[in-house]
Amino acid sequence: MPKILITDAIHEDAVEILKNVGDVEIATGLTPEELKEKIKDADAIVIRSGTKLTKEIIDVAKKLKVIARAGVGVDNVDLQAATEKGIIVVNSPDASSVSVAELTIGFMLSAARNIPQATASLKRGEWDRKSFKGVELYSKTLGIIGLGRIGQQVAKRAKAFGMNIVGYDPYIPVEVAKNMGIKLMDVNELCKVSDFITLHVPLTPKTKHIIGKEQISLMKKNAIIVNCARGGLIDENALYEALKDKKIRSAALDVFEQEPPKNNPLLTLNNVIGTPHQGASTVEAQKSAGTIVAEQVVKILNGEPAENVVNLPMLPMEKMSKLKPYMALSEKIGNMIIQLLDKSIEKVELTYMGELAKEDTEMVKRSFLMGILSPILLAGVNLINAPTIAKNRNIKIVEGTISESEYGNAIKIVAKGKTEEISIVGSLVDGNPVLREINGYKVDIKPEGIICVIKHIDRPGMVGKVGLLLGDYGVNIAGMQVGRKEPGGESIMVLNVDHMIPDEVIEKLKKLENIKDAKIIDL
Incomplete structure (x- = not known):
């Protein structure tokens, strides 16, 4: 069970909520050194104004996922240190x-x-x-x-x-x-x-x-x-x-x-x-402040989205609900791009198209950054720390908008590595993410499972050659798309396959006549 550390007195109802999901330890009046020892293996910490969570204390927390402040102000929490470590900070702004x-x-x-x-x-x-x-x-x-x-x-x-x-x-x-x-x-x-x-x-x-x-x-x-x-x-x-x-x-x-x-x-x-800082000292406010943050802690520990996140942009619930599918889409595109660019990105350009261009797209951008960074970093990357990590890795980010698109509300992302770049356009179909273009080639692919992307010259029999080779090695093709700009020119073949293609098979694909490149992507 996750360890939940409570270092300031909160309402008993809040404690009971937390006991249902974790091993709760109540330790109030701690010195900074005592707090450092207690927080090392904590998954969550619940505080009020009495506990000061400095960078020095936050840095020793190895497993901490959430800091919950039962109250409004978070000036006793080093938000930058928490954000850099990907720790979610929540509070209860309405309680008092x-x-x-x-x-x-x-x-x-x-x-x-x-x-x-x-x-x-x-x-x-x-x-x-x-x-x-x-x-x-x-x-x-x-x-x-x-x-x-x-x-x-x-x-x-x-x-x-x-x-x-x-x-x-x-x-x-x-x-x-x-x-x-x-x-x-x-x-x-x-x-x-x-x-x-x-x-x-x-x-x-x-x-x-x-x-x-x-x-x-x-x-x-x-x-x-x-x-x-x-x-x-x-x-x-x-x-x-x-x-x-x-x-x-x-x-x-x-x-x-x-x-x-x-x-x-x-x-x-x-x-x-x-009065001695009594603003929130009512029975009603204390109960509400404690139970609100306790419910947030439960959601976060269960992997669910929480409200009242201090170190994330605040959006109304209806806006967040509208953006969630695009967040999922951009994360998938980011995950795909980093695998296609051999884990090297120097600059990304995000263009929001259609009605999406009118929305606050900060969360969509953060989701994309989480998508490109997660596969290449051992430490956890999330919506909180993704922009900071990208900045620390010198990834330049450019954003723009286009009012109209042939795909309606869509996202176009161009990522540039040291020697190559890739462009992907995605949109939603029936609320689900779909890729519409890869490097300008029109496709219609769900970004899920294992995908093989093959660059080739458009020649008769190419699909058959690829299918025959994969069949010889027991690789079953669940779906195939071919995109081209002109007959006989460079084309792209995108395959959905049932299981991972071994590296040696990918190398054999690359050696086929008229094949320029082949890469496997695990989404």
């Missing part, structure tokens, strides 16, 4: 969306009405109604930085309070935002007009300190800022100075640049409220 959105609204209300400060005063035996005068959310402007799953959930709830919504998100089209009732603007403009500001973006080099000294200087004096996303999005030094000098009203923070925060001056201010 509602919980984080509700905490954000709770923070807005708490900061606006000074609820934590008033509670503390009341518990001290005071009855001070004047010191904690608040403001309403109604008719105020909420600026949302990041309009992904959580940002959109916050917007829905804020509208119920009668708030006006503005937003910043470079990946959301204006029309989409407009349909949500959100006006898009840049970060600086958002800071100028907003009464409340909330952040819901990942921490990346581009978003680090997206709220800095400049942005804070633009805010209204009564502005309230909320961060339930990631520490580091706000320049904490600039925030401290602004809050200390009452240049903005208050801040509500669930996350910090250093966690847990040590001697953080923000926590000395009365106009700062906070």
